[in-house]
Structures are given as C-alpha cells and as structure tokens.
Amino acid sequence: MNNLNLELDKIRNSFGDYCINTCKSKCCKFGKLLLLNKKEVNLFSQDNSDFIEKSTNDVNHHYFNFEKNGDKCKFLDKEGMCKVYKNPSKPKVCNDFPIFKTGDFVLTAGSCPAITTGLVDDKLKELCEKHNLKLI
Ligand code: SF4
Numbered sequence: 737m738n739n740l741n742l743e744l745d746k747i748r749n750s751f752g753d754y755c756i757n758t759c760k761s762k763c764c765k766f767g768k769l770l771l772l773n774k775k776e777v778n779l780f781s782q783d784n785s786d787f788i789e790k791s792t793n794d795v796n797h798h799y800f801n802f803e804k805n806g807d808k809c810k811f812l813d814k815e816g817m818c819k820v821y822k823n824p825s826k827p828k829v830c831n832d833f834p835i836f837k838t839g840d841f842v843l844t845a846g847s848c849p850a851i852t853t854g855l856v857d858d859k860l861k862e863l864c865e866k867h868n869l870k871l872i
C-alpha cells in the first residue's frame with residue numbers, strides 16, 4: 737500500500753469511535769451496498785442470495801439491499817461492529833467510505849455525519865495540499 741493510501745486509511749480510522757458510539761454505523765444501514773466483483777458478491781451470497789440485485793449500469797456490479805434485510809447489512813453485529821472487518825473480500829466501498837480517491841480528486845460522502853460535521857476537514861485539506869489533490 738502506498739503512502740497516500742496509508743494516509744487516507746489513517747484519516748478514515750481516526751473517527752472509528754465516532755462511527756460506533758455517535759453515528760451508530762449509519763452507513764451499514766442505509767440504502768444499497770455496491771458489490772464490485774464476484775469475490776464481494778460471493779461473500780454476501782453465502783447462506784442467502786435473495787437480497788443481491790444486479791446493477792443495470794454495469795454487468796459486473798451488484799447491490800446488497802439493506803432494506804430487504806431489515807434495514808441493515810447482514811454483517812453488522814448488535815454492537816455496531818462489522819463481522820467481516822478483516823475479511824479480504826469485504827467490499828471495497830466499505831474500506832473506502834466515506835473518503836474516495838479518484839484520479840486527482842478526493843471525494844467525500846455527503847451522507848456521512850463525520851464529514852458533514854467537519855471532523856476531518858483539517859486532515860483532508862492537509863493531505864490534499866501535500867499530494868496536490870483537489871478536494872470535492
Ligand atoms: S456514516 Fe460516516 S460516521 Fe457514520 S458510521 Fe459511516 S463512516 Fe462512520
């Protein structure tokens with residue numbers, strides 16, 4: 737993993753306590769989870785594949801529909817922890833959320849309270865300046 741990815745992960749991990757204790761894992765309970773490849777789909781298909789939907793935009797992409805599973809991810813435990821946190825097949829979007837790098841841009845998720853309350857504003861600005869990236 738290069739320095740930039742390590743630095744991005746450090747920022748994401750810096751508000752882990754906020755995720756569990758304040759936000760209470762909102763992003764694991766809302767909408768649909770993008771599954772980018774077979775490995776990710778297989779992880780979510782174990783036991784039951786009823787909640788997997790095909791994407792209409794990309795044949796390789798699928799979604800796990802939280803709504804059909806009682807408004808939560810099947811891997812979210814009662815304490816708000818992810819049961820597949822260390823699993824290499826964990827969806828990429830889970831690893832990246834709520835900060836995504838694409839090309840020369842760093843995008844943040846407007847649905848994430850850690851972002852909207854400015855918890856990591858300074859750290860993100862500093863990282864973007866250091867690596868000459870544009871923050872959106
Ligand atoms: S929505 Fe944001 S603050 Fe809430 S659990 Fe997800 S990453 Fe953490």
Ligand code: SF4
Pocket residue numbers: 763764769809810811812813817818819820821826827830
């Ligand atoms: S796999 Fe883990 S991090 Fe991803 S939505 Fe499910 S519980 Fe949340």
